[in-house]
Amino acid sequence: MNTIALNVNRRALEALAEPRTSLADFVRDKLDLTGTHLGCEHGVCGACTVLLDGVPARSCITYAAACEGADITTIEGLDEDEVTVELRAAFTREHALQCGYCTPGMLVSARDLVLRLPDADERRIRVGLSGNLCRCTGYVGIVRAVQSVIEARRARNIAPQADGGRTSLGPVGSGRAALGSNEQPPRPARQEFAPASDGVAPGVIPDFIPATVLEQRFTLPHAPAKVFAMFDDIAGIAACLPGVSLTAPPSPERVEGAIRVRLGPIAAAFEGAARVERDPATLSGRIIGIGTDRRSHSATQGEIRYRLVPLDGGAATTVELSIGYTLTGMLAQIGRPGLVRDLARRLVAEFAGNLDRHMSGASPRETTPAELSFWSIVSGVVRARIARFFGRGDEPG
């Protein structure tokens, strides 16, 4: 808990909050200012929009601790605000709300448009309101209300202010905190998750139908029989897989281990077990795994099918991989399959390079700190569904 001092609706105040407390939760839970609404909690819906140093900001993805010293105005602080008074009347007149959930954020964004837009251009108003979702009205009344207020004010010769009155650079709300120390911070006390070696590996590894399947292939300058023999060396293969470690000596049919994957700042470590099947007649095989990431409470099932195809009259081999996975839990919220494809491509390239070096007698290259891991048991993981959250768009550009 930290003491956070800031100005809310022109009142200086202090309250205790954890660093992870959003500005929205801070004003709602600590100050009882429940007019600020939370919808999506990841910056998409706009219900939580408040004024931070006089201009709109998302209070759900702005942490209260980052606003030390800042001026916050919530919908409660706009009761007497001249523009908001006009907007309220216009919203009433145009029937610009029904359930009212989006209205506090909508009014904050609308006020900003009234101040900044030169005229009541419908397209610009719609674009300007695109970050505030309303599920009731279809926006027609809201747009009309905003148009009418802009028209009325420009008719009264009130000039627009394109920059919303802001003069300083940097994120709004930042820069007025008492500056911290330059000492090393104490290591945050954080709950450590027990090593997952006990009882984590499932006894039975079931078949499943993967939610996502990717095809990858690469070639190796070695004969298919030699590559197939290599695929039987579980420990050797594991050493070639970036991010993979074994937690128990493998048998020909079963392997227990962990895979670490990273996609940008998203990191996961899945521990589990896999079943290994091979068919010498067709030079093909299958590895079916199941694992859990304790930190994110996510679970994955993955399957790698491989088939070796002779190339150049049997002097070289094409390795055809089919990687399938299903992901559940926290990490399943990721919904940008394309980003995961890019990760898988990099991982497979690294795996292929390591495999070639291994078969040529060299040791696998030290894995980069990026911990790229191919095992799509995992990589799939990440690939799975960033979309839901990424898919929308409070990107920083």
Next chain:
Amino acid sequence: MKPAPFGYERPRDLNSALSMLAAAGGSAKVIAGGQSLGPMLNLRLVQPELVVDISGLAELKQAELRDGELVLGALVTHADIEDGRTADVTRGAMRGVAANIAYRAVRNRGTIGGSLSHADPAADWISALAALGARVALRSLAGARVMAIEAFVVGALESALHAGEIVEAVHVPPRPVSAHWGYAKSCRKTGEFAHAIGAVLVDPARASARVVIGAIDTVPIVLTDAAELFGGRVAADYKQRFDARVADALLAKAGISDAAERHIHVSVLKRAVHEAAA
């Protein structure tokens, strides 16, 4: 939808921030405006032990002309650029890009350095700044280095940043008076992440063109000499000479196997070329 607990530090200057990052050894995340990291923290996709908030560092809020280049501190926001609070050596190109990033409430906090560090292929600056020929300045306790934007982004959400290193500034070269600029993107919903980005800087007077095809789920395609897209030479009639087949082949080579997807990218690029020629 609440983040897992994390430690929080607000360093007093850049050196303290770098020391904290170095000491944390990879378990810390830098936060600036938080418009990308915030959602990921809330969704618990990211669970750092320590968050180092650099948003108060005045050193990173500078914007100045230096040796003819515009040097933007990492904490300059999209809205700062949109509103013209920083000088614009690109004759409106950067202002136009900034004004169409996400939503105003996001632009008021989201920073140019944060966006680059996040290296999301669908974000605007990694494509726009690559087309403009900008460079990024990185700093760690070990020192500083500068690299081209196109070298900085190495994969989806992967940048060239080392552990303990942060983006300090962006260096933007002036856009010559004779250089045309075009920028187009396709979003299903206004403000959403782009599904295709085309950025072109064409200078018929110097027979040069830089072209970026972005938002392709991996490192953008950056052509520093894009004559091949215009039948082998860049001249005043480049709009007519634009060869969609070459763009399509580049996308296929970059691994975009879906013809419909390539069509969208080519169409958006064509829109950017037309805008430049308009």
